[in-house]
Amino acid sequence: MYLEHLNLFVPNLEDVLKFYRTAFPHWRIRDEGHGEWYGKPRKWVHFGDDHQYLAFSAPGEGTNRNLKSNNVGLAHFAYVTNNIEAVITRLTDAGFEIAKSGATEPFRKNVYFIDPAGFEVEFVEYLSDIPAERNLNQETQ
Structure with missing residues (x-):
């Protein structure tokens, strides 16, 4: 599925x-x-x-959900990429700004942009094929 x-x-x-x-x-x-x-x-x-x-x-x-609130609604959706730097370069060169940098993790890089409709979109590049490493969140350790 x-x-x-x-x-x-x-x-x-x-x-x-x-x-x-x-x-x-x-x-x-x-x-x-x-x-x-x-x-x-x-x-x-x-x-x-x-x-x-x-x-x-x-x-x-109307307007999209305030992303800095705890209101009910879509927080963000994410796409996996094999080259996050290329995605960042394409989007910033086209005039879109990084909304926030992702967490510092040893096995992934991520970044967030806000699309023109106000949806937060995360792009993530995994640096490991091992699920336990990919899903590791050091912030919660």
Whole structure:
């Protein structure tokens, strides 16, 4: 079993797609269209590869969860990469700022960005294939 997709409402599709196209240059728009969501028109896009994707719908209403609060809602989602420095370079060169650096751990590197819709996205590179090392959290030791 694996996670196939997340479905996210966003304020602006093009702004969000710029971020994710930069992070995932090998992904593509798999499908797109227009429809109605609870009585309101929306445009939707499935952006990903043959195995997983992000479903974006716009226009979303309201504001995203305050990430510095304990309010109920999505805190962040994460993607594993084999080259975190390349992801960081692509995103910062495109004008996206690092929201926070990850924890200092011997077997992984991670970093967080906030996408244009206000979702926190973590990118992580594992430096070990051993699960006990990959999942080690020295902060809680």
